Amino acid sequence: xxxxxxxxxxxxxxxxxxxxxxxxxxxxxxxxxxxxxxxxxxxxxxxxxxxxxxxxxxxxxxxxxxxxxxxxxxxxxxxxxxxxxxxxxxxxxxxxxxxxxxxxxxxxxxxxxxxxxxxx
Numbered sequence: 407x408x409x410x411x412x413x414x415x416x417x418x419x420x421x422x423x424x425x426x427x428x429x430x431x432x433x434x435x436x437x438x439x440x441x442x443x444x445x446x447x448x449x450x451x452x453x454x455x456x457x458x459x460x461x462x463x464x465x466x467x468x469x470x471x472x473x474x475x476x477x478x479x480x481x482x483x484x485x486x487x488x489x490x491x492x493x494x495x496x497x498x499x500x501x502x503x504x505x506x507x508x509x510x511x512x513x514x515x516x517x518x519x520x521x522x523x524x525x526x
Contacts, residue, residue, distance in 0.1 A: 422464045432468035447473055456483040 440446065453475045459465055466477055494509060496502035 418463075422462070425462070425464070428459075429464055429468045432465060433472040436469070436472045447475070450475070452478040454478045454481050456481070456486060 450473075453469065453473045455466065455469060455477055460469070460483070470477060493504060493507070496504045497507070497509075
């Protein structure tokens with residue numbers, strides 16, 4: 407704010423303690439995705455985590471435990487999101503022609519934001 411950056415060092419153990427209750431919530435979206443797709447884990451060969459939160463080893467361990475699969479790390483999730491956004495922009499633009507693809511916008515798991523106050 408006002409060109410002043412806030413930098414608060416935090417240890418991994420402290421972060422995992424603050425986010426500890428989220429570890430138990432990882433299994434829910436996985437089960438829901440399987441239920442909605444009509445698939446089971448025996449039919450899925452790879453689990454590719456995408457999103458900033460999936461970089462946390464604690465979350466990676468929870469996903470591995472919930473799926474029984476070793477996580478695939480061949481995809482750069484930041485690049486995948488940027489590429490998806492570029493394809494969507496090209497599809498919406500009159501100046502580009504791309505092959506049609508299906509996009510469904512949905513908020514399946516709404517995000518709630520709480521304020522945390524750090525003392526330095």
